[in-house]
Amino acid sequence: MTFLGYSFYKTKEGFIGYKVPKERVDRLRQKIREITNKNWSVAMEERIRKLNQLLRGWTQYYRLTSMQWLVGNLDGWVRRRLRAVRWKEWKKTSTKYKNLVKLGTSPKEAWQHANSRKGYWRIAKSWILNKTLTNQYWKEQGFIGFLDYYLVVKVDT
Template sequence: MTWHVRPRLKVAPRTVKRLKGAIREELRRGSGRSLSATIATLTPKLRGWVNYIKLAEVKGVFEGLDEWLRRKLRCLLWGQWKRAYTRAKNLMRRGLTEERAWRSAITGTTASPGLFETMEVLGRDRVLSRMERALAL
């Protein structure tokens, strides 16, 4: 070390890997629970980890973990909304337009192709029958 460079603490990759493994285990158990109950079980673990690592000065690790955890929680919620109608209804409740909500609900992804492109790939009759089943529920 030189006198003019202050060392920066960073998080060890093994620590991040261990935390992700613990969170994955908790999320596997959370598939039948509400999202708030799953978050309540994750909170103490995350608080403890943050308090342990709070002196680290590397922001990128924390941002990456935040993105990863949010994506995992969204996947958990998406899996709980099993039917296309439920997905569309809940997406519209969260502020998406009706067209985008139905497009996401039917194709299963948020960055989905348009309805007509989906009809070309899956077949017009199949897409229309999916929509009719979803609307009938």
């Protein structure tokens, strides 16, 4: 049963629990896909601003549910999409190389990965981008992830 965007279930103790319906999660994923579309030419600051608005509103609305597992999965997925967008933004091999070196990768490894023929989505999961485009990097860019919003909301309530 769904009411006002919440699904209800009965716990082992006989209480009523709240959860986010699958359809709402699918709709959220679709909105995130639109915002993080690699072909949408918009500045990363604007993209991050829109993502932050969406994530803040969504976590505020569903704060009554226990969705830490869902939030953790979505957080990693969103960051991977952002890494793919950033990789495409860098476009040229020389730009990829310079940025990887600037972010602390050795020149040899940076050159190898900058010349990679792998697709954006695949390279976004590579260890090189996980090492350079870290959670701290995205915080410095202004992105506040699902988990951060969720934990703040849980502490406040």
